[in-house]
Amino acid sequence: MAFPTTTQTDRPLDALSFGTSGPPQITGVVARHLRLLGARPDEVDHTDPSGRITLSGGGFGPACATATWGNPAGGLVDEATVQAATGMMAVHGRRDGSPRGLAVDYAATATAVLTVQGLLAGLVGQARGAASSHLIAPADRAGLLAVSQYLAAAGADEGESAELAPGGPPFTSAEGVLFELETLDPEAWAAFWRALDAPADAVRAGxxxxxxxxxxxCAPFPEALHTVTRAHLLPRIRQAAADSGAEVCVLRTLAERALEADGSAPWSLRPLGGPASTSTRTAAAPSSAQPLAGLTVLEAGRRIQAPLSACLLGLLGAEIIRIEPPGGDPLRGMPPACSGISARWLALNRGKKAVEIDIKAEGDRRRLREMAAEADVFLHNWAPGKAAELGLDADDLASVNPALVYAYTSGWADRLQGAPMGTDFMVQARTGVGEAVRPEGEAPAPSLMTLLDVLGGLHGTEAVLAGLLLRERTGSGVRVDSSLLGAADTLTGPALRRVASGDDARRPAGFRHPLPTADGWIAPSDASAKAAASYDLRELSTSDALTRLGQRGLTATAVTTDLSTLHHDARFPGSISRDAHGAPAVPDPWSFA
Known part of the structure; x- marks a missing residue:
């Protein structure tokens, strides 16, 4: 039986209240997002080591969640140990040639967003006739999700088509200014470097x-390219970018970002159209484990952000129909492959149906509008303005389906004037993430792990679920917007609050640096790091080093340096499987009971 619609509201959790307990790195983000969605805080307890969240009121049965770090027997007790075990330190450290911890609480932040997703999904399920459920969201699964594309590539039938070796941006100008360079066009790349008189062989090799x-x-391009930029002043570099069609973005500090940050929510929701039809909202009887069963999502996504958002909606039971260009998504052929299909593509798109649509052709656009008329969600991450140009914007599709949740996952959400291209590394550079991910004393550098594409994808799923719940409560379709900028602000929130209070924005020197052993690396927990660093473990095996620290009451875990070994890692028993193509598949990031 469908949940009855309520009086007008623009926030899906109005009239609900929540209580939280547990690690503030996780529950602090959960609480902020629940408040932004309209829920009222009831009780907060940071003394409970397990994150527990309860939502109640508004005519719903209680929605409960437990967020944990993972397997404590394997040493997974906090952010640092989860980063180490799941391979995040290994991937983030590829640019530097050895594992490095992220100085931001990435696994905790991702876990928090996934927890809110699960709570919203449970409420959508209740509104559609399912029983209330209990959600479990372990941080180690969030970490595995964050590295899922890299894990898939490590387990593919063939090797990488590009070298895995140290190196990469940012570049430095003659004044010592750090900047990111971005272009998706090889001709623009070549023209930029020619304008700066770079050696032709270095340009080709890079x-x-x-x-x-x-x-x-990682990006091990020739050192000559770094030498070239250090010989030119920033205005000359900017001009070369403008003339070639490439873009540069100077790395901003957290203090600079704090001055312009307005505290906006990481997504926005706007009611669309008229009332949703009863048949749309009661299309199927979902279960608590599959709260979106019977709903249809049309996804016109590129690269990571929108495809990941749709992938998670599919894991919650929705049917995902992927809109691909004639001939199919070219990324299906991106190496390395499993059974002839890109392992990375499979990590984001397995289980989806695909329909080829030429959005440049009026007949196909008409066909897409007809499909949208029967769908529950339309999700895309096209370039800004493209949907309106094609007649496929929110208001266009609301005219054929007033019940539609129209979701746009973008780079900037039109929140910053003069923003550069909205790609992961440019957003990291512009928002201070490059400074936040490295501790004090180290030069800022955006991570070459796609931090914001993944976290932006999680925010996209969260926004869609908020839109679906709002639709259930109001009876109207909804437009939802999320962005990489919103993801960056969520990730750097603690650092920006430290700036606002006059404290150091960055973590102290040496923060989350793994310790070398005779045969690998170990990562102590944040609480044990200072004491553990006083021991020289380089002549001990990893196993003996962990025993030594454990005897002294210190907690640590081994750093995963080869992602292909995660299949057999005792810290994740039975978690990682292989799909029908033989590609590694990480477990669902949450479970419902």
């Missing part, structure tokens, strides 16, 4: 690692 840095998390 394109492929630069192009694949999103996939490999």
């Amino acid at each position: 394109w492929r690692p630069f192009q694949f840095r999103y996939a490999t998390a």
Whole structure:
């Protein structure tokens, strides 16, 4: 039986209240997002080591969640140990040649967003006739999700097509200014470097690692390119970019970002159209484990952000129909492959149906509008203005389906004037993430791990679920917007609050640096790090080093340096499987009971 619609509201959790307990790195983000969605805080307890969240009121049965770090027997007790075990330190450290911890609480932040997703999904399920459920969201699964594309590539039938070796942006100008360079066009790349008189062989050799840095998390292009930028002043570099069609973005500090941050929510929701039909909202009887069963999502996504958002909606039970260009998504052929299909593509798109649509052709656009008329969600991450140009914007599709949740996952959400291209590394550079991910004393550098593409994808799913719940409560379709900028602000929130209070924005020197052993690396927990650093473990095996620290009451875990070994890692028993193509598949990031 469908949940009855309520009086007008623009926030899906109005009339609900929540209580939280547990690690503030997780529950602090959960609480902020629940408040922004309209829920009222009831009780907060940071003494409970397990994150527990309860939502109630508004005519719903209680929605409960437990957020944990993972397997404590494997040493997974906090952010640092989760980063180490899941391979996040290994991927983030590829640019530097050895594992490095992220100085931001990335796993905790991702876990928090996934927890809110699960709570919203449970309420959508209740509104559609399912029983209330209990959600479990372990941080180690969030970490595995964050590295899922890199894990898939590590387990593919063939090797990487680009070298995995140290190196990468940012570049430095003659004044010592750090900046990111972005272009998706090899001709623009070549023209930029020609304008700066770079050696032709270095320009040719540099394109492929630069192009694949999103996939490999490193970019070992020739040192000559760094030498070239250090010989030119920033205005000359900017002019070369403008003339060639490339873009540069100077790395901003957290203090600079704090001055312009307005505290906006990481997504926005706007009612669309008229009342939703009863048949749309009661299309199927979902279960608590599959709260979106019977709903249809049309996804016109590129690269990571929108495809990941749709992938998670599919894991919650929705049917995902992927809109691909004639001939299919070219990324299906991106190496390395499993059974002839890109392992990375499978990590984001397995289980989806695909329909080829030429959005440049009026007949196909008409066909897409007809499909949208029967769908529950339309999700895309096209370039700004493209949907309106094609007659496929929110108001266009609301005219054929007033019940539609129209979701746009973008780079900037039109929130910053003069923003550069809205790609992961440019958003990291512009928002201070490059400074936040490295501790004090180290030069800022955006991570070459696709931090914001993944976290932006999680925010996109959260926004869609908020839109679906709002639709259930109001009876109207909804437009939802999320962005990489919103993801960056969520990730750097603690650092920006430290700036506002006059404290150091960055973490102290040496923060989350793994310790070398005779055969690998270990990562102590944040609480044990200072004491553990006083021991020289380089002549001990990893196993003996962990025993030594454990005997002294210190907690640590081994750092995963080869992602292909995660299949057999005792810290994740039975978690990682293989799909029908033989590609590694990470577990669902949450479970419902």
